[in-house]
Amino acid sequence: MTAATLDAFLNSYAGTESPIRAAVAETVRQLVQAATTVRGTINQGVLGHAFAGTRGSANAGGDEQKDLDVFADDIFLTAIRHAPVALYASEELDQPVLLDAAAPLAIAIDPLDGSSNIDVNVSIGTIFSLLPATGAPDQNPAASFFQAGSNQLAAGFFIYGPQFALVLTLGSGTHIFVPSPRLGTFVQAYESRAIPERTQEFAINAANYRHWDEAVRLYVDDCLEGSEGPREKDFNMRWIASLVADCYRILMRGGVYLYPGDRRKGYGHGRLRLVYEANPIALLVEQAGGVATDTLGRILEIVPHSLHQRTPLVFGSEREVQRIGRYHTDPSSIGERAPLFGNRGLFRA
Template identity: 50%
Template sequence: MSLAQHFTLTQFLIEERRRHPDATGDFNSLILNIAVACKRISRTVACGALGDMHGSAGGALNVQGEQQQNLDVLSNDVFLQVNEWGGNLAGMASEELEEPYQIPEVYPRGRYLLTFDPLDGSSNIDVNVSVGSIFSILRAPEGTDVVCEEDFLQPGTSQVAAGYAIYGPSTMLVLTIGEGVHGFTLDPMLGEFVLTHPDLRVPEETREFAINASNSRFWEVPVKRYVDECLAGAAGPRGKDFNMRWIASMVAEAHRILMRGGVFMYPRDTKDPGKPGRLRLLYEANPIAFIIEQAGGRASTGRQALLSVEPTGLHQRIGVVFGSKQEVERIERYHTEPFAGELENPLFNERGLFRLPA
C-alpha cells in the first residue's frame, strides 16, 4: 500500500473487509468506535492543565491499588460510553474496573470482547510526557449473555486485533488485525486517522534497551547479565555501545521500539515476591506482544512466548520482555543456559571485600 494513497482508517478497514467477503461489518464498526474513543481522549489530554483535569481523582485507588488520576477515570468512562451501544460487544474489561463490564440491557450484544488500559502512563500527565491507550479484541464464547471473568481468560494467540493510541506531539493509532501492523496519524483538520505508516517492522538489531535501573538490586541473574553486557559497551562481550531509555509509559516505549528498534524489559524480580510481574497480561502485555510480533519482533516473559501464556485472572500480572527479535532471543537464552559468572560481583571478585573461598 503506497503512502501516497493516504487512506483514512475507515477506507483501510473497508479494503480489508473486501478481502474477507464473509465479514459482517461488526468488526469494522468496533474498531471505528475505539478510534472515536481515542480521539476524545486525545483532545482532552491535549488541553493539558487548561482542561482542569490534572491531578488525582480525590485520592481514589483503582483495583490495582494504584492512585487514580482524573484522566484515568475520564478515559475509562469514554471507552465504556463510546463502545457499549454499538451492538458489537458482549462485554468489556478495564484496568480501572475490578469486574467485567456488562453491556446495558438497552443495547444489543455482539460477539466480541474488549479489554483495555484507558490511559497508560498516566503518572506522566503532569510533566507532559506521552501517554496512551491500549486495547485488545477477543471473540466471546458462543451463547454469551452475561460475561464473566473466565470469558476473558484467553491466551494472546486468540486475539482478533490489538492496538494502541499514543498521545504525543501527534496522536497516532497503531493497529494490527493479524496481518501486519499499520500506523495512522490523526489529522486534526479532517478529524480522521490517516494511514501514514503502513507495514511497520521492528528492526532486528539494536543498540538501545529500556529498563528501570532503580530495580537492579531485585533483578534475576539473566536480566542482570544482559544489562551488564550492554553497559560494558564496545569493550565488553557485545562489542558495541548501547543507550539506555526509560519513559515509564509502556505505550511510548513500545512506539519507540516499533519505529527504531530496541528492547523493553519489565521482568519478574524479587522486589515483591507475591507479584510475578508488574504489567497486566490481558490488556497491556498481550496487545503489545501481538503488535510487536506482527511487526517481526518478539515478546516473551523471559522464559516463554508471551502470547502462549494461559491467563489465570482478569488482572494477572506478568514479567515482560519485548522488542528486536535477536535481543529478546538472547535474553531468553540467558534464562535457560548456565552462567559461569553468576557470582561475578565486585564484592566477590579477587579483590572484593567478600571473596569466596576456593
C-alpha cells in the same frame, strides 16, 4: 501518492462476507472517536476538568487512580456501548461490564497507560485488545478474557504525544495512522512496520537493579560494559515509564524493553497486566517481526487465569529478546560468561 485513510483500510479488511470482521472494524471506529475526545481533554492540560488530580483510591490492580484515568475509562465505555461488543473489561474496573450478550466481541482496555506521566507532559496512551466473546457472556462475563493472546482478533494503542497516533494490527502487519486535519480522518502514516532483528538500545528501570534476578543483572551489566565487554558494542539505555511510548519507539527504530519480575513485594510475577497490556503489545510487536516473552515463554501462549493477572514482559528486536531468554536458561554459553557469576557489574560495590 495519497495515503490510505483508516476508513478505507477498515472497509478493505471487513469486506462483505465476514460479520466478525465488520464488528471489529466498527469497534475500531468507536475507539477512534473516544480517543479523539480523550486527546482533546489531555491537550487542555491543567485547564481541563479531568486534571484535578488523584482520587485517593486505587484501581482493580492496586494502582492509584487519577481523575484522568477515570475520565478516560468513562469515555471509552460510553463509546463501546455503540459497538458490537458483549463485554468491556478495564484496568479501572474490578469486573467486566456486560453490554450485549448477543454481540460477538469482548474488549480489554487500559484506558490511560502511563498515567504517572500525566502532569509532566510525557506521552501517554490507551491500549486495547479485541477478543471473540465466548461461552455465555451473561452467565460468566470473565470467561471471554481467559483465552490465550494468540486468539486476539485485533489489538492496538493510541499514543497521546507530540503526535496523536493509532498503532493497529488486525492480524496482518502493524500499521500506524495519524489524524489528517485536512481530510478530517485518520490516514496511514506507516504500513507494516518491521522491527530490526538487532539493536543497540534497551529500556529498563535501572533504579530496580538491586531487586532483579541475577540473569537480568548480568544482561544489563554486559550491555553497560559496551564495546569493552562481552557484547563488543556500545548500548544506549532508554526508559520512559510509559509502555505505549517505549513500544512506539521500538516500532520506529528497534530496541528491547524489559519489565521483569523482581524481589519487591507484589512484583514477583511482574507488574504489567497480561490481558489488556502485555497481550495487545505482544501482538503488535509480533506482527511487526519482533518477539514478546515473559523472559522465557511466548506471551501470546499464556492462558490467563484472572482478569488482572500480572506478567513479566520483554519485547522488541528478535535476536535481543532471544538473547535475554538465554541469560535466564544458559547464560554460561553467552559471550565470555565463564564462570557464570564471576562478573562484577558496573553497579556493584
